[in-house]
Amino acid sequence: DGGITQSPKYLFRKEGQNVTLSCEQNLNHDAMYWYRQDPGQGLRLIYYSQIVNDFQKGDIAEGYSVSREKKESFPLTVTSAQKNPTAFYLCASRTDRLSGQPQHFGDGTRLSIL
Amino acid sequence: QKEVEQNSGPLSVPEGAIASLNCTYSDRGSQSFFWYRQYSGKSPELIMFIYSNGDKEDGRFTAQLNKASQYVSLLIRDSQPSDSATYLCAGTDSWGKLQFGAGTQVVVTP
Numbered sequence: 001d002g003g004i005t006q007s008p009k010y011l012f013r014k015e016g017q018n019v020t021l022s023c024e025q026n027l028n029h030d031a032m033y034w035y036r037q038d039p040g041q042g043l044r045l046i047y048y049s050q051i052v053n054d055f056q057k058g059d060i061a062e063g064y065s066v067s068r069e070k071k072e073s074f075p076l077t078v079t080s081a082q083k084n085p086t087a088f089y090l091c092a093s094r095t096d097r098l099s100g101q102p103q104h105f106g107d108g109t110r111l112s113i114l
Numbered sequence: 115q116k117e118v119e120q121n122s123g124p125l126s127v128p129e130g131a132i133a134s135l136n137c138t139y140s141d142r143g144s145q146s147f148f149w150y151r152q153y154s155g156k157s158p159e160l161i162m163f164i165y166s167n168g169d170k171e172d173g174r175f176t177a178q179l180n181k182a183s184q185y186v187s188l189l190i191r192d193s194q195p196s197d198s199a200t201y202l203c204a205g206t207d208s209w210g211k212l213q214f215g216a217g218t219q220v221v222v223t224p
Contacts, residue, residue: 033211
């Protein structure tokens, strides 16, 4: 089945530690996105990538980093510089940024501080 | 700041009634609009998308778009308890990025 797989489902970070969230898609989509959702709030864009080896900062990129070495994969690293990382992280993909097609989401990773 | 705004709710709807959700957006360049349903603790699920002025119907759901008024709405007919969720409105900017509203919580009461 085609879809977007995020792992792990739950993740705990110790102070000063970097952690990496995985996002893999087998939909052959060019564009991929990372969002953060805090309780009772909408989704805020962290980073996005429209093509392999290229990515752009979203609205809240500070304290995060990404890579896009393969079309299928768009991992997100939450660095120690992100002082308030506790949130629900969602990865999404779509055919391409110009198609007007909707984004589809993975099941999310819930990150908490130990 | 380009924004998408929704009433946070909760919107309480009797079972079998019509739920009406509203969304306004500030970016006149927005072309495509999406409604997502999000159950508590889960990821958003696409319900409807609309690109043209007017109405678009899919089963019990109808999306309405008025670009002149910068207004998008979602109607849920014959509301069911399983429709209880948060509904997120989103619009694309010229770069294809989505701007999300904070969501409207819908509670369908038996």
